[in-house]
Amino acid sequence: MSGPLLEISRGAFRRNIAAVQRRLSPSELLLVMKDDAYGLGVDWSVAEATAAGVTWFGGYDIPTALRIRALTDQRVYAWATSARSEVATAITADIDLGVGSAAYLDAVIGEAEAAGARVRVHLKIDTGLHRNGFRPEEWQDAVATAMAAQRRGSVVVSGVWSHLAEASDADDDTAQRVFLDAVAHLVEAGGEPEVLHLTASAAAWWRPELRGSLSRVGAFCYGIRSADGPPLEGLRLVARLSAPVEQIDGGVVRVGIGAFHGLPSILRGAQIATPGGLRRIVDIGGTTMTVEPWGGVASGQRVVLFGPGEAGEHDATALAEHVGTVGEEIITRLTPAVRRLVVD
Numbered sequence: 001m002s003g004p005l006l007e008i009s010r011g012a013f014r015r016n017i018a019a020v021q022r023r024l025s026p027s028e029l030l031l032v033m034k035d036d037a038y039g040l041g042v043d044w045s046v047a048e049a050t051a052a053g054v055t056w057f058g059g060y061d062i063p064t065a066l067r068i069r070a071l072t073d074q075r076v077y078a079w080a081t082s083a084r085s086e087v088a089t090a091i092t093a094d095i096d097l098g099v100g101s102a103a104y105l106d107a108v109i110g111e112a113e114a115a116g117a118r119v120r121v122h123l124k125i126d127t128g129l130h131r132n133g134f135r136p137e138e139w140q141d142a143v144a145t146a147m148a149a150q151r152r153g154s155v156v157v158s159g160v161w162s163h164l165a166e167a168s169d170a171d172d173d174t175a176q177r178v179f180l181d182a183v184a185h186l187v188e189a190g191g192e193p194e195v196l197h198l199t200a201s202a203a204a205w206w207r208p209e210l211r212g213s214l215s216r217v218g219a220f221c222y223g224i225r226s227a228d229g230p231p232l233e234g235l236r237l238v239a240r241l242s243a244p245v246e247q248i249d250g251g252v253v254r255v256g257i258g259a260f261h262g263l264p265s266i267l268r269g270a271q272i273a274t275p276g277g278l279r280r281i282v283d284i285g286g287t288t289m290t291v292e293p294w295g296g297v298a299s300g301q302r303v304v305l306f307g308p309g310e311a312g313e314h315d316a317t318a319l320a321e322h323v324g325t326v327g328e329e330i331i332t333r334l335t336p337a338v339r340r341l342v343v344d
């Protein structure tokens with residue numbers, strides 16, 4: 001095997017999903033797959049997750065949701081505010097849509113009525129993040145509009161959701177009160193939401209008291225922990241990035257991976273796993289990097305930039321922390337010049 005290689009383990013993904021499901025239970029997992037499943041591949045992931053009993057998938061945008069829909073009969077959710085032409089295809093493909101503004105609600109209802117279809121919507125209440133979502137003072141109108149469409153048969157209000165700021169526990173507690181008030185108002189107006197989803201990722205993992213019936217989690221299922229966050233019990237990174245020793249140059253070892261494979265050149269100084277233990281990256285060039293030497297170094301040996309290996313587990317988030325970013329960013333930046341291999 002020559003050249004850089006990203007090995008992706010279906011088995012590790014299956015075990016992570018089982019661990020996340022156990023952790024969240026009785027809240028159900030909505031598996032988020034943004035950025036082509038964090039650069040690790042939607043296609044194999046959907047099949048594996050469906051077999052593991054995942055019943056909700058999240059695509060973020062409608063094109064991703066449609067890709068997921070082609071691979072599973074389970075529920076698929078898309079929450080990016082999208083063009084009307086995309087909304088029409090989503091309705092035909094039976095995608096659940098997240099809606100957080102009056103203009104988008106009107107567009108979704110309009111497209112459902114034009115198609116003579118019934119669309120499942122999840123109304124988003126803004127609980128303090130101020131990114132998207134109906135403000136509490138807009139909620140009453142949003143519910144009235146959605147429930148009128150539900151009575152006409154073009155909409156089912158299937159869910160209420162929000163996104164927590166996760167800035168402090170106290171802020172998130174306040175957000176939960178805003179969320180539950182919004183749910184209560186919908187129920188008074190005759191709504192019967194099937195799912196409530198307030199928590200994502202870290203809050204879903206660490207704050208069981210905030211979970212609704214559904215929790216949106218993505219990166220953790222691939223074993224990517226939060227930067228500067230604690231390890232996640234029972235989860236491991238599903239991918240391993242390795243590259244071959246090409247040459248021993250004086251005091252350093254030249255390894256066949258570099259910036260053109262998507263590694264940030266500011267990773268110099270970060271530690272990677274070699275057959276002789278952890279060593280620092282000395283410098284990063286276009287297609288190679290130099291690394292501190294180890295005893296017994298020989299060309300053809302492989303070093304592991306992240307993932308399980310002889311020198312133990314060294315994760316993508318550890319590399320990310322070295323350059324002030326998140327683990328997802330390291331993995332999704334890898335270019336097609338890195339060979340990918342999905343293994344069992």
Ligand SMILES: *Cc1c(COP(=O)(O)O)cnc(C)c1O
Pocket residue numbers: 032034060079163200201216217218219220
């Ligand atoms: C991306 C996203 C998630 C999942 O977050 P990860 O950190 O990628 O697991 C959950 N909810 C929403 C609204 C998101 O956009």
